[in-house]
Amino acid sequence: QKVSVEVLDHLEHLALVDFRDSEGVERLQKAIQFADQLHVVNTDGVEPMDSVLEDRWCLYLREDNVTEGNCTKELLENAREKVEEYFVAPPGNIPLPKLEERDSFLQGS
């Protein structure tokens, strides 16, 4: 099935990804088709794998010591705007305009 316009819009809002044109949507469709091949395998009663390490315990535990931080200057170097060592951001999330209001949605499709 094709991916609906609503789903595309929803994805663009959630991930701030821009599908741009029909080619982008086509690529998405192909990716879904590719992943759907997983359904060919019967996985009834099989526990999903979380890690190829399986039961071999490998999550490293760090001791609770202070070893990092104190690099305010370096961190702020890349900030376009700063105020007294604070990062500056817009007052709130700027949501993508609604589907009806956007004129750039799927340009070229």
Next chain:
Amino acid sequence: MAARGCGGVWRRARQRGVAGPGSGPDPSPRGQRAVACNTRGGAVPAGKSGLAPWVPVVGLEIHAQISSNSKLFSGSQVQFAAPPNSLVSFFDASLPGTLPVLNRRCVEAAVMTGLALKCSINKKSLFDRKHYFYADLPAGYQITQQRVPIAVNGSLSYSLCIDSKMSQMVTKIVRIKQIQLEQDSGKSLHDDTRSQTLVDLNRAGVGLMEVVMEPDMCCGEEAAAAVRELQLILQTLGSSQAVMAEGQLRVDANVSVHRPGEPYGVRTEVKNINSLRFLAKAVDYEIRRQIEELENGGTILNETRAFDSKLGCTVPMRDKEGKQDYRFMPEPNLPPLILYDAKSLPANMNHQQVINIDWIHERLPDLPSVKREKLVEQYGILPEHSFTLLNEDGLAEFFESVVKQTQMEPKKVIGWILNDLLSYLKQYSLTVKESPVSSFLLADLLNLLEKKEISSTAAKQVLAELWKGEGKTPLEIVKEQKLELLQDQKELEQICQAVIDEQENEVIMMVPG
């Protein structure tokens, strides 16, 4: 905290001709889903309108900051109040190429808390990413435990006073759905004048334990009491300092109402509550608001509301863009977290890399409920007394210290601690540590009383004088104000005789009778 229980709240609704909750018997046994706050004794009659009562349902999501030196996944320091962005590592700022490394202490804190709340500890738990955009979440996702958290299915017992005289306590149970480890976000300071937000990432990445309490509570008082007990437990364990004012303990309340026998109503989430008092107020306000709305034929929106402490009400939160889709996915940079117990302990593994649940269990300190029982048993005081002793930081230790230094019976000492000392502390808004009267001085005073060198009234006078903190001893004050009780029998007889002589007429009238 109003000690009157839910009856007081709902009376207002009843006066408007509407029945409060709690009419009819409570069909479910305590500890299961609470039907209504009618445990204050007796069925509450239906209101004038004859309508069925409303059943309020309250669940809580509590975020407790883990007490650790460094953050959950990085080595930057955890500290309240520091220069902005000074306690931030490259990972915390989500710079490319950085990876999370789990802090052992945070895992231990979560296991301790899970054990104290009688949870099953999952020997294998997983980390996930919860995606949403916000300026104080640099990565665009929070690492949490959505699929399989570290602990599940526990319970918490807490006590409530069912009358204002604090003379009768009732025990309630709230089920703990789960405890999960997750990252805290940074802090946003909103500058409305310049239409911008200032972001400080010092808090970003600090370890949190999210404790989810099932909707077993039915009013603000129960919610506040449950959180208070959790706070005491966390502080006793040391897993979190749980100071609400410093943001170390944050509570979100989920509130809904429904008619008995019908399914749960639509719930709202109330945020921005930063004290126990406000928690009780916010929950009770929201319950009333929902009841009023529904009775006026309106509907409840599944929304997030903020508590406005100045107005004492909840308001819809701005910036809420409808239902969020967090696109949960496994955290690819972290393998499963495996915990061991005495049986499953691997033979040849580096100690530092192994967390043994049984080892932690053996070393748990006495929880508040156990401490209270011990106080009652050891000193013969009432459960209500030990409840108050533990409710005030340092008071139990003060009490025990006085008992050690005096011959007076603990049952009598407790009266001086709870009635006299505590009311002075409250009057002057002092903590036990700040008390101008030390346990040594109070014990000294009580010894004088016990040896009958002064009367009880005199003792109260001396205490008032001691409170001034001028460095005088009780004995000095007694001498200064001539409060000594007369011990000499002859002297007493002389005084009595003099009084009788003066009042001859009254005595003559009395004697025949």
